[in-house]
Amino acid sequence: MPNPSPVRKPVHANRQSVFAAPPLWVWGLTGLGVLLGFGLLFSMAVRSEKALSQQFTTDAETVLRREWRMRSDSVTRVVVLGTSLVENGVADTDFFEGRCGKRIRVIKLYREAVNIDAFTETAPIFKLLERYPPDILCIEENLLLFRLPYFLSPGQAENVFDAVNRHLTIQVKSLKIQLGLRPPDPERVLFQGFPREQHVQNQVDTTALSTTLAEIRHRQVRTPAELPALYRSLQQLHQSGTRLILLHLPRPAVLESVIYGEGRDPLLRDLIKQYHRLYHLEHWQFDRPMPFRYFVDQAHLNHIGNPIYSGWLADKICPVATLPQR
Amino acid sequence: MTEPTSYLDAGTLFKRLATPAYATASFVETSGQRITYAQLSERIRKASALFGQYGLTEGDRIVVSIADEKETILTFLSLLANGLTAILLDPDTKTSRAESILQMAEPKGVIADGVFFEQVPAAKAYSMALSVKPEQPQKGQLFRKLLGKTASATDTTTYPALLQSLSAGTLPNQIAPETVAYILFTSGTTSDMKGVQITHQGLFSHLQTLSQVYGLTSESRLLNNLLLYHADGIIQGPVLAAYQASVCVRPFAFEINRIGELLDAIYKYRITHFIAVPTMLALIQRFADGYEDSFQTSDFQFIISVSSHLEEPLWRAFSERYGVRIVNVYGLTETVAGGLFSGPSDDSYRIGTVGKPVDMVARIVDETGQEVPDGEAGELLLCGANVMKGYLHNESATTAVLQQSWLHTGDIAIRSTDGFYRITGRLKNIIVSGGVNIHPEEVTEILNTHPDVVESVSFGISDDVFGERLISCVVPKPGSHLSELALTAFCREYLEERKIPTAIFLFDDLPKGLSGKVQLNLIRDRVRQLDNSTTSTSLDYTKLVMEAASQAFKVPVSDLKPTDTSRTIAGWDSMAHLDFVIRLEKALGLEFETAEIMVMNSLQNAESIARQKTSSR
Amino acid sequence: MNELNWIIAFSVVGLTPMAWLLPGRWQLPTVSVLTAGFMLVASPLSALSLLLTASLSYGLFRLKSLTPAWRVVLSISQSVLVWIIFKSEWPMHQGWQTTVGVPLGLSYYTFRQIHYAIERYKQTLPVHDFADYLTYLFFLPTLLIGPINRFPDFYRDSRRRRWDAVLFSTGLERILYGYAKIVLIGNMLLTNKLAHIIYTLQPNHPSLASYLSLIRFATNAYIQFAGFSDVAIGLSLLIGIRVPENFESPFLASNLNEFWKRYHISLSSWCRDYVFTPLLSLTRQPVLATLGAMLVLGLWHEWSSQYLVWGALQGLGVLIWHRFKRPSGEAKTAQPAWHSNVMHGLGVLITFHYFCLTCLVIQKNNWQAVGQTLTQLFAR
Incomplete structure (x- = not known):
C-alpha cells in the first residue's frame, strides 16, 4: 500500500513576507546607523542655523550702521521687523518711495518661521537697533502678542525632525543649484533667512484648514510683562526718538476671525492697550478682509495681496514721514 | 546486528554534560520551571556525596516513588549516574502491592514522598529512607532581593534540601555494563511479580539506537508528557533527552480539555519530536478541530507513537489531516522502549506495520519454535543488547520469555517479503488501554478477594479511542447485595486508577466449556448486548446527566452534586470525561460539538448544554 | 505626530518591551492595560465606550435568566446601537459633544464584538474568561487601524506566542x-x-x-x-501575535467577486460570515444576501448615503458577474492558452476600472460633482 507522503506546508502557515526577514542584528545596526546619521545631520543643522544667525546679525549690523551714518540725509528710515509674513506682505522700498513721493527707505528685517527670540537671543537685533535707531520701527504684532510655537534654534526646536528636515531641504537645494539641476534663486535683498520653496501651486486648498486652525486655536496670548529685556530696548528706542509700531499683518479673513475671536479678542485688545501705555507701541491694524486668492497659502500674501497691503502700509507711513517732498 | 556500533556509557555521558558547553542549556522545561544541564550535573554530584555517606555501592537497589516530576527525573538520573539501580514505583501504587515489591526487591534504600512512608511503614526501616519534599519554585525572588530579605531557612532533614549542605562528590568513572540500571515492575499478579531489569549496556546502547533512528541532536526538543513511571515516559523522555543533551518538554499532564493547549505547545516550545500514545492521537483527531496546522512549524519533524498498537485507519487519517508523519515504535518494557520502527526514513516507513527492527534481530516462530516463512503468522522473537537481563528474583517468569537470549514478545506478527513486520494479535493475556498495560488477571485476582464474589473474569473489549477497555464480569454470592459501584469502590482500594475496570457486570454464572475453562467469547457477546441496551428514553436531564456521570466516573448517584467538577470527582479524568460524554450522547440520542464537550467542566454545565442541544434541534 | 506615528511609537517603545520582559503571565495583560491607558489619554470617551460595550457583550452571556437567543440579540444590539449612534453623528446633530467625534477604532471593535457574540452563541469559541476577551479587544496594534481579526485566532496565538x-x-x-x-x-x-x-x-x-x-x-x-x-x-x-493578512494584491483580481476576497479580507469575510450566510440561509435568496452583505460592507466605512450607494454598486457588480460568469469548468480546454490569458487580463482591467469608477461616489462631496466628473470622462 503506498504511503501518503507527509504534507509539508510552507514553514510558517502565515509567513509574512516574500523575502526572508534579516537577522535581528541587521535591524539593530541599521537603527544605530540611522540614529547616528540623524545625530550628525542634527548637529550640522544646529551649526548651520548658528552660522545663519551670525550672518543675519552681521548683515543687519552692516545695513543699520550704514543707514545710521547717513541719518542726516533727511530720509525717513523705516525698519519692518518680522517673520516671513513681512517678507511676503511688505513691498520693497521703491514701492513706498513711489507711493509717498517722499524720501523714505523701508528696511525689511525678517526671518522665516521664528518668534521674538530670533531677534533678542539668537541674533541681538534689538541691541543693534538701540545702537543705530531708525525713525520708525514696525514690529510684526504676532511676535509680541502670541507665544508662537516656532523656534529658530534647532536646539530648542519642538521637533528635531523639523530642524533636520529644514536643514536637508536647504542642503539639497543648494546641491541641486550647484549641479545645475535647478536655476539659482533670483537675487534677493538682504536678510534672506530661509529660502522658501516657490509655491508651484497658486491654488490654495481652502478646505484643509484643520492644521492651521488647530495651530491658531492653541496660540497663547502673552502678558505685558514677560519680555523684560525687550521692553528695556523698546524704552531705549523710544527715548532715542524712534516711533514704535505694532504692525498687523493680515491672514485670510476666515482665519483672521479665528485669531481675533473666540473670547480672545478682549485679551488682545487689552494687551495692545497695555503695550501702548507702557512702551508707546502704536497699533496699526489692517482692517480689510482678505480672501484666499490674495495669498500664496494660508498665511503669505501673493502678488495681488502684497500691493494692497503695502499700499495701506504706505498710507500709514507717509504722513508720519516728517520730511518735505523732494 | 544486535547492538549499535558504539554508544556513550553513563560515565562519559555525565562527564560530558558537566562541561561548560551545556551549562546554560535546558534539560527539562515544564510550564513553569526549567532545569538546566548545569543544575542536573550539580544535583547528581551532590547526590553522589550523599550516596557515599550511606555507603551505597554499584548495583544497590533504591526504590523511587515520588509524585513530583522534577524530583523524579533528577533522582532517577542521579541514581543512574552513580551506578545505583532505581526501582521505579508509581506513587499511585496501592499499599499492598508496594509492600510486596519492597519485600521481594530487597532494596538498600527508599526515596519517596512522605505519604509513602506513612502508608508503608516498613519502608522507614531501610538505612537510607529519604522523605521527599519538593523544592517550591520561589516566587518574587527579585522583590525579595530588593527588600534585602534572605530566603527562608530550608528544612535540611528532607530530600533534596539536605543536599544543599553537601559538597559535590565524584561520579564513578566506569560502571560495569552488566550492572542493572533500573527496574520497572510490569503489571502482574502478586504471585508472579515481574520486575524488568535493564542493564547499563542495554539502556545506553538502546538510547544510541533511539537517538539515531529519531535523528536527535542537542537542538532537538522532545515533547513527552507520558507518565514518568512507565518506560515510555522516563526513558523516551528525560533520559533520551539527556543522552543527546536535547531538551525534554513536559508542559502539563494530558487532559481532554487541554488538547488545544497541548497542540499549541508544539509551536510555543519549538517541539521537534512529539512522543505520544495512540489514545492521545485518537483524542486529538476527535477533539482538535481547527488545529490542523499545529505540526506545520519550521521545527517539527514527526510524531512518535509508542506503547500500544496504532490502528491503521487512525494512523492514515491523522497523518493526512495534520500533514505529519507518525513513526510507529514497537517495543516492550523488556526491550527498554523500542525495537522495531516504522519510519521516519522512507525505506522503513509503512503505515499499518511496525516497520523493521533496528539494532535487533527478529524472528517469527510457530508453537514448536520453528521459524515460519514470510507472510505467515507466528510469535515475534527479538534479540539484541537492549533486551532485559531478566525479571528480578523470578527465575520461572524469566525462563518463560527469555530463551537463549531470545525474548518471546507474546505478540503475533507477520513479516512481509520485503521485511516489514505487522502485529496481528497477541498470545499473552494482557490488554493495553490508553497506552497502559493491564494484566486482566491482576484485576480478577483482586475482585476474587472480595468476600461476596464467587468468581470473576476480566478481559478487554476493543474501543475506538482507548484501543481496549477493561471489562470485568463477576458472579456474586447468592443473597449478597453487590453492586457495580461497590465493586468499583473495592477495586479502587487495591488497584491503581488506570487498572479499574470501565464496567463491571454481574452475572449468575459464567459460561464454561467442557474443560471448565471460562468461555470468553460468549461472555463478550453478552456484554456487548448489555452495553448497547442502556439507552434511556425519558428526558429527565438531571437524572440522565447524573446517571451518565455515575457510570462514567464510577461514583454512586447519591454522591453527585450538580456543582461537581473534574476536581471534586476522583474518577473524572480525561478518559472518563469522554466516556461520560459518549454515555450522555447515547442517552440523548445526539452528538455534541467539540466546543460543547470541551466546556462541560461541571455536571451543571453538562446538563444545560444537553438541554440547549436538544431544544435547538 | 499623527495618530499612526503615535501608535507605532507607543507600541515599539511601550508595548513591545513589556510583552517580552515581564514574567510570562503578565505580558499580555500589561499590553492591554497600557493600551487602555493610551486610549484614556488619547480619547477618554473611546476608552469608556470600548470598555462598556466589551463588558456588555461579554456580560450578557453570563446572565442566566436570558435564553441564548436573547443574549446574542441583546449583545449585538448594544454594540450596533453604539456604533450607529456615533457613526451617524447623532450626538453632533443633537448639539452634544461637538469636540469628541467618533470613538477611536469604533468600527473595528463593533464588528469584533458582533463576531464574538455570534460565535459564542454558536458555541464555537474555546474556553476563555473575560480577561482573555479584554486582551483581544484592548490590543493597540489592531485596535485603531484594523484588521477585524477574530477572537479564536487571537486567543490561540496569545497562548502559543513565543520569543521568535x-x-x-x-x-x-x-x-x-x-x-x-x-x-x-x-x-x-x-x-x-x-x-x-x-x-x-x-x-x-x-x-x-x-x-x-x-x-x-x-x-x-x-x-x-x-x-x-x-x-x-x-x-x-x-x-508575538500573528494577525491574518488583510490584502492579497486585490487589483490583480479578474472579477469583482474575487476582488472582494482579496480586498480588505477581514471585513469582506466578516460580511460573508455574519451577513451573507445568515441572510442566505434565512431567505434562500442569493441576490438579497449579496446586496445585504455589500450594503453592510459599504456602511461600515461611513454611515452615509454615498457609502450606501457605493456598497450597492459593489453588490451589483458581484451579481452581474454571477449572472454572466461561465459555469466553472466548462469549455476551458477548447480555447488556446493565449485566449484565456487575454480574457484574464481583460477581466483584471475591467474589475479595476469598475472599482475605481464606483469610488467616484465616495470621492466627490455631492452628486452634482459625480455627474460632472462622469460627463468629463465620457462626454468626449
Missing part, C-alpha cells in the same frame, strides 16, 4: 513596508506628485486628468489602507 527572532524581524520589516507604502507611495507619489501632474494636465486634457484623478483616489485608498494593515500586522508580530 525571525518573527520579530519580520514584524519590523512589515512596519517598514507599511510605512513606506503610506509615506512614499501614498503620500508622496500618489497624493503629491500625481496630484501635481493632474493639476498641470487639467487645462489641456481635462478627460485624462479626471481619469487619472479617479485612479489616484482608488489606488491611494488601497495603498494607504494596505500600509496601515501592514503596520498593524507588523506591530502585532513584535508582540
Whole structure:
C-alpha cells in the first residue's frame, strides 16, 4: 500500500513576507546607523542655523550702521521687523518711495518661521537697533502678542525632525543649484533667512484648514510683562526718538476671525492697550478682509495681496514721514 | 546486528554534560520551571556525596516513588549516574502491592514522598529512607532581593534540601555494563511479580539506537508528557533527552480539555519530536478541530507513537489531516522502549506495520519454535543488547520469555517479503488501554478477594479511542447485595486508577466449556448486548446527566452534586470525561460539538448544554 | 505626530518591551492595560465606550435568566446601537459633544464584538474568561487601524506566542513596508506628485486628468489602507501575535467577486460570515444576501448615503458577474492558452476600472460633482 507522503506546508502557515526577514542584528545596526546619521545631520543643522544667525546679525549690523551714518540725509528710515509674513506682505522700498513721493527707505528685517527670540537671543537685533535707531520701527504684532510655537534654534526646536528636515531641504537645494539641476534663486535683498520653496501651486486648498486652525486655536496670548529685556530696548528706542509700531499683518479673513475671536479678542485688545501705555507701541491694524486668492497659502500674501497691503502700509507711513517732498 | 556500533556509557555521558558547553542549556522545561544541564550535573554530584555517606555501592537497589516530576527525573538520573539501580514505583501504587515489591526487591534504600512512608511503614526501616519534599519554585525572588530579605531557612532533614549542605562528590568513572540500571515492575499478579531489569549496556546502547533512528541532536526538543513511571515516559523522555543533551518538554499532564493547549505547545516550545500514545492521537483527531496546522512549524519533524498498537485507519487519517508523519515504535518494557520502527526514513516507513527492527534481530516462530516463512503468522522473537537481563528474583517468569537470549514478545506478527513486520494479535493475556498495560488477571485476582464474589473474569473489549477497555464480569454470592459501584469502590482500594475496570457486570454464572475453562467469547457477546441496551428514553436531564456521570466516573448517584467538577470527582479524568460524554450522547440520542464537550467542566454545565442541544434541534 | 506615528511609537517603545520582559503571565495583560491607558489619554470617551460595550457583550452571556437567543440579540444590539449612534453623528446633530467625534477604532471593535457574540452563541469559541476577551479587544496594534481579526485566532496565538527572532524581524520589516507604502507611495507619489501632474494636465486634457484623478483616489485608498494593515500586522508580530493578512494584491483580481476576497479580507469575510450566510440561509435568496452583505460592507466605512450607494454598486457588480460568469469548468480546454490569458487580463482591467469608477461616489462631496466628473470622462 503506498504511503501518503507527509504534507509539508510552507514553514510558517502565515509567513509574512516574500523575502526572508534579516537577522535581528541587521535591524539593530541599521537603527544605530540611522540614529547616528540623524545625530550628525542634527548637529550640522544646529551649526548651520548658528552660522545663519551670525550672518543675519552681521548683515543687519552692516545695513543699520550704514543707514545710521547717513541719518542726516533727511530720509525717513523705516525698519519692518518680522517673520516671513513681512517678507511676503511688505513691498520693497521703491514701492513706498513711489507711493509717498517722499524720501523714505523701508528696511525689511525678517526671518522665516521664528518668534521674538530670533531677534533678542539668537541674533541681538534689538541691541543693534538701540545702537543705530531708525525713525520708525514696525514690529510684526504676532511676535509680541502670541507665544508662537516656532523656534529658530534647532536646539530648542519642538521637533528635531523639523530642524533636520529644514536643514536637508536647504542642503539639497543648494546641491541641486550647484549641479545645475535647478536655476539659482533670483537675487534677493538682504536678510534672506530661509529660502522658501516657490509655491508651484497658486491654488490654495481652502478646505484643509484643520492644521492651521488647530495651530491658531492653541496660540497663547502673552502678558505685558514677560519680555523684560525687550521692553528695556523698546524704552531705549523710544527715548532715542524712534516711533514704535505694532504692525498687523493680515491672514485670510476666515482665519483672521479665528485669531481675533473666540473670547480672545478682549485679551488682545487689552494687551495692545497695555503695550501702548507702557512702551508707546502704536497699533496699526489692517482692517480689510482678505480672501484666499490674495495669498500664496494660508498665511503669505501673493502678488495681488502684497500691493494692497503695502499700499495701506504706505498710507500709514507717509504722513508720519516728517520730511518735505523732494 | 544486535547492538549499535558504539554508544556513550553513563560515565562519559555525565562527564560530558558537566562541561561548560551545556551549562546554560535546558534539560527539562515544564510550564513553569526549567532545569538546566548545569543544575542536573550539580544535583547528581551532590547526590553522589550523599550516596557515599550511606555507603551505597554499584548495583544497590533504591526504590523511587515520588509524585513530583522534577524530583523524579533528577533522582532517577542521579541514581543512574552513580551506578545505583532505581526501582521505579508509581506513587499511585496501592499499599499492598508496594509492600510486596519492597519485600521481594530487597532494596538498600527508599526515596519517596512522605505519604509513602506513612502508608508503608516498613519502608522507614531501610538505612537510607529519604522523605521527599519538593523544592517550591520561589516566587518574587527579585522583590525579595530588593527588600534585602534572605530566603527562608530550608528544612535540611528532607530530600533534596539536605543536599544543599553537601559538597559535590565524584561520579564513578566506569560502571560495569552488566550492572542493572533500573527496574520497572510490569503489571502482574502478586504471585508472579515481574520486575524488568535493564542493564547499563542495554539502556545506553538502546538510547544510541533511539537517538539515531529519531535523528536527535542537542537542538532537538522532545515533547513527552507520558507518565514518568512507565518506560515510555522516563526513558523516551528525560533520559533520551539527556543522552543527546536535547531538551525534554513536559508542559502539563494530558487532559481532554487541554488538547488545544497541548497542540499549541508544539509551536510555543519549538517541539521537534512529539512522543505520544495512540489514545492521545485518537483524542486529538476527535477533539482538535481547527488545529490542523499545529505540526506545520519550521521545527517539527514527526510524531512518535509508542506503547500500544496504532490502528491503521487512525494512523492514515491523522497523518493526512495534520500533514505529519507518525513513526510507529514497537517495543516492550523488556526491550527498554523500542525495537522495531516504522519510519521516519522512507525505506522503513509503512503505515499499518511496525516497520523493521533496528539494532535487533527478529524472528517469527510457530508453537514448536520453528521459524515460519514470510507472510505467515507466528510469535515475534527479538534479540539484541537492549533486551532485559531478566525479571528480578523470578527465575520461572524469566525462563518463560527469555530463551537463549531470545525474548518471546507474546505478540503475533507477520513479516512481509520485503521485511516489514505487522502485529496481528497477541498470545499473552494482557490488554493495553490508553497506552497502559493491564494484566486482566491482576484485576480478577483482586475482585476474587472480595468476600461476596464467587468468581470473576476480566478481559478487554476493543474501543475506538482507548484501543481496549477493561471489562470485568463477576458472579456474586447468592443473597449478597453487590453492586457495580461497590465493586468499583473495592477495586479502587487495591488497584491503581488506570487498572479499574470501565464496567463491571454481574452475572449468575459464567459460561464454561467442557474443560471448565471460562468461555470468553460468549461472555463478550453478552456484554456487548448489555452495553448497547442502556439507552434511556425519558428526558429527565438531571437524572440522565447524573446517571451518565455515575457510570462514567464510577461514583454512586447519591454522591453527585450538580456543582461537581473534574476536581471534586476522583474518577473524572480525561478518559472518563469522554466516556461520560459518549454515555450522555447515547442517552440523548445526539452528538455534541467539540466546543460543547470541551466546556462541560461541571455536571451543571453538562446538563444545560444537553438541554440547549436538544431544544435547538 | 499623527495618530499612526503615535501608535507605532507607543507600541515599539511601550508595548513591545513589556510583552517580552515581564514574567510570562503578565505580558499580555500589561499590553492591554497600557493600551487602555493610551486610549484614556488619547480619547477618554473611546476608552469608556470600548470598555462598556466589551463588558456588555461579554456580560450578557453570563446572565442566566436570558435564553441564548436573547443574549446574542441583546449583545449585538448594544454594540450596533453604539456604533450607529456615533457613526451617524447623532450626538453632533443633537448639539452634544461637538469636540469628541467618533470613538477611536469604533468600527473595528463593533464588528469584533458582533463576531464574538455570534460565535459564542454558536458555541464555537474555546474556553476563555473575560480577561482573555479584554486582551483581544484592548490590543493597540489592531485596535485603531484594523484588521477585524477574530477572537479564536487571537486567543490561540496569545497562548502559543513565543520569543521568535525571525518573527520579530519580520514584524519590523512589515512596519517598514507599511510605512513606506503610506509615506512614499501614498503620500508622496500618489497624493503629491500625481496630484501635481493632474493639476498641470487639467487645462489641456481635462478627460485624462479626471481619469487619472479617479485612479489616484482608488489606488491611494488601497495603498494607504494596505500600509496601515501592514503596520498593524507588523506591530502585532513584535508582540508575538500573528494577525491574518488583510490584502492579497486585490487589483490583480479578474472579477469583482474575487476582488472582494482579496480586498480588505477581514471585513469582506466578516460580511460573508455574519451577513451573507445568515441572510442566505434565512431567505434562500442569493441576490438579497449579496446586496445585504455589500450594503453592510459599504456602511461600515461611513454611515452615509454615498457609502450606501457605493456598497450597492459593489453588490451589483458581484451579481452581474454571477449572472454572466461561465459555469466553472466548462469549455476551458477548447480555447488556446493565449485566449484565456487575454480574457484574464481583460477581466483584471475591467474589475479595476469598475472599482475605481464606483469610488467616484465616495470621492466627490455631492452628486452634482459625480455627474460632472462622469460627463468629463465620457462626454468626449
